Amino acid sequence: MRLSKILTGATLALGLATGAAAQDKTKVGFIYVGPIGDGGWTYEHDKGRLAVEEHFGDQVETVYQESVPEGADAERAITQMALQGADLIFTTSFGYMDPTINVAKKFPDVKFEHATGYKQAENVSTYSARFYEGRAVQGHIAGQMTDSNIVGYIGSYPIPEVIRGINSAFIHARKVNPDVEFKIVWAYTWFDPAKEADAASVLIEQGADVILQHTDSTAPLAAAENAGDVIGFGQASDMAEYKPSPRVSSIIDNWAPYYIDRVQAVIDGTWESQDIWHGIDEGMVGIGEITDAVPDDIKASALELKDSIASGDYHPFTGPINKQDGSAWLAEGEVADDGTLLGMDFYVEGIEGKIPE
Amino acid sequence: MDLSAINPVLLIASLMVAATPLLLASVGELVVERSGVLNLGVEGMMITGAICGFAISVETGSPFTGFLAAMGGGALLSLLFAFLTQFALANQVASGLALTLFGLGLSALMGQGYVGIKPPATPRLDIPLLSDIPVLGRILFSHDLVLYFGIALTAxxxxxxxxxxxxxxxxxxxxxxxxxxxxxxxxxxVRVVAIMFGGACAGLGGAYISLIRVPQWTEGMTAGIGWIALALVVFASWKPWRVLLGAYLFGGISVLQLNLQAAGIAIPVEYLAMSPYIVTILVLVSLSADKSRAPASLGRIFHASQ
Structure with a gap:
C-alpha cells in the first residue's frame, strides 16, 4: 500500500464531508449507483462531471456521492445533497426514480435530472440514451463472430431498458445468423463483480463464445479473457484495457455535452423540465473502436449499420417483428414508437425463456 | 429448457472455485471457536485480506506475495480482536461485530486507488499427463494452488x-x-494464536475472491461470505470435514442455480437464488442430529483470577 494512495483516499473522504463555502457558485450534485472507478456506467457519469468542472471552471462547484443503493437510502442521499445547497442534481440510475420525485417535491427550487427513468415533474427532467442503437451494432457483430451460435447475455434487472437491449441485440444477431441463440442470466445487480464473473463463467461453460453484458463492471470481460476464445463488449464505457480481445467493441455513454448544456441552462436561468432521449446521432451513444479481432468485412458492415442508424435511415426496431408468443407487433416497414420502447416488457420472437416478474 | 447444456465436469470444477473462499474462512473460524472464542469479525477480516492481497500483488506483480500479505493483513486485524477480548476482556460478540464494521470501512479506504485495476494473473496448475486425463484431469488437476491449499488445510x-x-x-x-x-x-x-490463525485464513479467503475468483477490487466485494462461514461452522457441528462438505454444497448450488437459469429452466429466479442457503442448512442440520455440540467455553470470557 503506497502512502500517497491512502492519503488520496483520506482527502477524498474529507472533501465529501466539507460543505460548500462560496454561495455564488452554481452547485451541481451527482448521485452514483456504483463507485466512480467501476470502469463502466458510473465512471462515464463521473467523466461528465469532470467535463462540467473543466468547462465552467470557477463558476461551478460539483459534489458527488458514490455507491448509493437504489431505494430508501437514495432518498436520504439526495435530500442531503439538496440540503447542502445544490442547485442541480443528477441522479444517475433507474432505481432513483421515485426517490428523486419525492425529494423534488420537498425542494421546488432545486432542479433535478433523473437518468433513464420516465417520471417528470416541474423541476425534474429525465434524460437517457438510446443504448438499443448500440446494442443493434453489438448484435450484428456477435451474430457473425459466434462459432457455437450461442450468445450469453448478462442482464441486470428485468426493466424496459435492459429488455430493449436484449431484443435489439437479438434481432440484429438473428438477421446475420439465423441459427444464433441467446442464453440470458439475470444477475439482479448493476454492480457486483463476483456475481457478474460467476454469471459470465456459467454462460461460457454452457457454450457461449460471445458475452454481452448489461452490468457495469469489467468482471465479465475478465472471465472471458480467462476462458480464452471468448469475446465481449465494453459496457457503458470503452473498457479499453481489455483490447483487442476479449473486448472487440463497446458502447460508450457520453454524457458530458448534455451535462454542460444543462448546467449552462441553470446558470442562465433557462432550465426547463424536459424529456431527452438521444442516440448515436447526437453523440450520446458512442461505438468504441472495433478491434482487429473482428474480420474486416464484419467491421465494415457494422460501421455501415451504425451510420444508417445515426443518419435516421434505419431504426433498429423496424417491422416485421413478432412478439415472443408469435403475435404480431410491428408490420412490414413499421417503426416502433418511443412509448412502446420505453415500456417494453416482452421479448421478441425467437428468444427463449421468460422475463422474471 | 435444455439441461444437456450443463457440463457436469465444468460444473464441478467451478463449484470448487466458488467454494474455496468460504472453506478457508470457515476452517479458520472453526479453529477459533474450538478454542472457545466466538469471532464474528470474519467478514471484516476477509475484506481486509482481499484488499491487502490485491494491493500488494498489484504493487509487486506477484500473486504469491499478495496471498501472503492477505494472510498477514487478516491476522493483524484479528490481533485487534484478540487484544479487546483476551486482554481488555471485552464482550466477544460486540467486539466481533465491531471488527466487521471496522474492516469494511478500512478496506474501502485502503482500496481507493485500486478500483478498476487488473491484478497479475494467478497461474493455474498444469501438470503434464495428469491435467490431460479426461474428466478427472479437469476436476482434480487443473486448479490454482490456493484451492488445494484449502483442502489440505482442512485435512x-x-x-x-x-x-x-x-x-x-x-x-x-x-x-x-x-x-x-x-x-x-x-x-x-492458545486463544491468541487461534484467533490469528482464523484471521489469516479469512484474509486468504478474501484474497482468493479479489485475486482469482473475480479478479478485481471493489468495496464490499466479499458480499456476506464471512457471515455464511460463521453459520457454516455451527451447522457443521465444529467438524472440519463437514465444513468442507457444507462449503462445497453451498458453492455447488450457487453455481448450479446460475447454470439452471442459463439453461432456461422454468423455476422463478428468486427461488433459485435462495436455494444454496436452504439446501446447505437442511443437509447440515440433518447431519448434526447426532450428539455433537458447541465447545463448552464458547464465547465465555476467561481471566485467571476467576
Missing amino acids: VVWVLLKYTRVGLILRAVGENHDAAHALGFSVVG
Missing part, C-alpha cells in the same frame, strides 16, 4: 484437532478453560 486441521497433543490442548481450552488453566496451559496464549 491438517482435522488431524491436528483429533490426533495431536496440540489439538488436545486447544480443545481443552475451548471446553473448559478453568481446568486447562489449572493444568498449567496458557489459555490466553
Whole structure:
C-alpha cells in the first residue's frame, strides 16, 4: 500500500464531508449507483462531471456521492445533497426514480435530472440514451463472430431498458445468423463483480463464445479473457484495457455535452423540465473502436449499420417483428414508437425463456 | 429448457472455485471457536485480506506475495480482536461485530486507488499427463494452488484437532478453560494464536475472491461470505470435514442455480437464488442430529483470577 494512495483516499473522504463555502457558485450534485472507478456506467457519469468542472471552471462547484443503493437510502442521499445547497442534481440510475420525485417535491427550487427513468415533474427532467442503437451494432457483430451460435447475455434487472437491449441485440444477431441463440442470466445487480464473473463463467461453460453484458463492471470481460476464445463488449464505457480481445467493441455513454448544456441552462436561468432521449446521432451513444479481432468485412458492415442508424435511415426496431408468443407487433416497414420502447416488457420472437416478474 | 447444456465436469470444477473462499474462512473460524472464542469479525477480516492481497500483488506483480500479505493483513486485524477480548476482556460478540464494521470501512479506504485495476494473473496448475486425463484431469488437476491449499488445510486441521497433543490442548481450552488453566496451559496464549490463525485464513479467503475468483477490487466485494462461514461452522457441528462438505454444497448450488437459469429452466429466479442457503442448512442440520455440540467455553470470557 503506497502512502500517497491512502492519503488520496483520506482527502477524498474529507472533501465529501466539507460543505460548500462560496454561495455564488452554481452547485451541481451527482448521485452514483456504483463507485466512480467501476470502469463502466458510473465512471462515464463521473467523466461528465469532470467535463462540467473543466468547462465552467470557477463558476461551478460539483459534489458527488458514490455507491448509493437504489431505494430508501437514495432518498436520504439526495435530500442531503439538496440540503447542502445544490442547485442541480443528477441522479444517475433507474432505481432513483421515485426517490428523486419525492425529494423534488420537498425542494421546488432545486432542479433535478433523473437518468433513464420516465417520471417528470416541474423541476425534474429525465434524460437517457438510446443504448438499443448500440446494442443493434453489438448484435450484428456477435451474430457473425459466434462459432457455437450461442450468445450469453448478462442482464441486470428485468426493466424496459435492459429488455430493449436484449431484443435489439437479438434481432440484429438473428438477421446475420439465423441459427444464433441467446442464453440470458439475470444477475439482479448493476454492480457486483463476483456475481457478474460467476454469471459470465456459467454462460461460457454452457457454450457461449460471445458475452454481452448489461452490468457495469469489467468482471465479465475478465472471465472471458480467462476462458480464452471468448469475446465481449465494453459496457457503458470503452473498457479499453481489455483490447483487442476479449473486448472487440463497446458502447460508450457520453454524457458530458448534455451535462454542460444543462448546467449552462441553470446558470442562465433557462432550465426547463424536459424529456431527452438521444442516440448515436447526437453523440450520446458512442461505438468504441472495433478491434482487429473482428474480420474486416464484419467491421465494415457494422460501421455501415451504425451510420444508417445515426443518419435516421434505419431504426433498429423496424417491422416485421413478432412478439415472443408469435403475435404480431410491428408490420412490414413499421417503426416502433418511443412509448412502446420505453415500456417494453416482452421479448421478441425467437428468444427463449421468460422475463422474471 | 435444455439441461444437456450443463457440463457436469465444468460444473464441478467451478463449484470448487466458488467454494474455496468460504472453506478457508470457515476452517479458520472453526479453529477459533474450538478454542472457545466466538469471532464474528470474519467478514471484516476477509475484506481486509482481499484488499491487502490485491494491493500488494498489484504493487509487486506477484500473486504469491499478495496471498501472503492477505494472510498477514487478516491476522493483524484479528490481533485487534484478540487484544479487546483476551486482554481488555471485552464482550466477544460486540467486539466481533465491531471488527466487521471496522474492516469494511478500512478496506474501502485502503482500496481507493485500486478500483478498476487488473491484478497479475494467478497461474493455474498444469501438470503434464495428469491435467490431460479426461474428466478427472479437469476436476482434480487443473486448479490454482490456493484451492488445494484449502483442502489440505482442512485435512491438517482435522488431524491436528483429533490426533495431536496440540489439538488436545486447544480443545481443552475451548471446553473448559478453568481446568486447562489449572493444568498449567496458557489459555490466553492458545486463544491468541487461534484467533490469528482464523484471521489469516479469512484474509486468504478474501484474497482468493479479489485475486482469482473475480479478479478485481471493489468495496464490499466479499458480499456476506464471512457471515455464511460463521453459520457454516455451527451447522457443521465444529467438524472440519463437514465444513468442507457444507462449503462445497453451498458453492455447488450457487453455481448450479446460475447454470439452471442459463439453461432456461422454468423455476422463478428468486427461488433459485435462495436455494444454496436452504439446501446447505437442511443437509447440515440433518447431519448434526447426532450428539455433537458447541465447545463448552464458547464465547465465555476467561481471566485467571476467576
